[in-house]
Amino acid sequence: SQQGEEDPQALSIQEGENATMNCSYKTSINNLQWYRQNSGRGLVHLILIRSNEREKHSGRLRVTLDTSKKSSSLLITASRAADTASYFCATGVGTYKYIFGTGTRLKVLA
């Protein structure tokens, strides 16, 4: 069953702009992870934020987590054409289970 819901489903921005995508989920989680997927490829892990963390940074990425609202956001600053991809959130539940959202398709125009 899909727990995560990304918003928006698709996003188109100009190079240099910031891109923000959101993820909502339904149950208690251990952590939340964001992945990038280029067309026809596997998923690349971007960042993991644990349930007791509120914000995390990695390079041009900033992730926030609000467990009271059951939501997370991924901000990509100063976007580049190479950031064009689909982005997925995945919630870690229990010891072994991960539940993926439906993804946000980001297009960065040069």
Add this chain to the structure above:
Amino acid sequence: DGGITQSPKYLFRKEGQNVTLSCEQNLNHDAMYWYRQDPGQGLRLIYYSQIVNDFQKGDIAEGYSVSREKKESFPLTVTSAQKNPTAFYLCASSTPLAGYTDTQYFGPGTRLTVL
């Protein structure tokens, strides 16, 4: 794609055939997973394995089978009972940290097409 390999990259199946997708990891991870991805969709869990010789059904296990005879290998068989097998298949692995899920790593995927 980390230390996970999947083969083949593309696979074509005729109606009524069983096919096996390979997944190998050298990350020494305990858990391995198979997901199915349809166009424009997220990932759906087919099977997962916590340890060798043990595996559990995911959300869409019907028509699929797996084995876990070695820690590094988790092959997926798509049987003729799977009515709509055309999809992109992704293998992943992870190891729990302090009893909770931790980072999951993915292979490059296998695209299966039924002719």
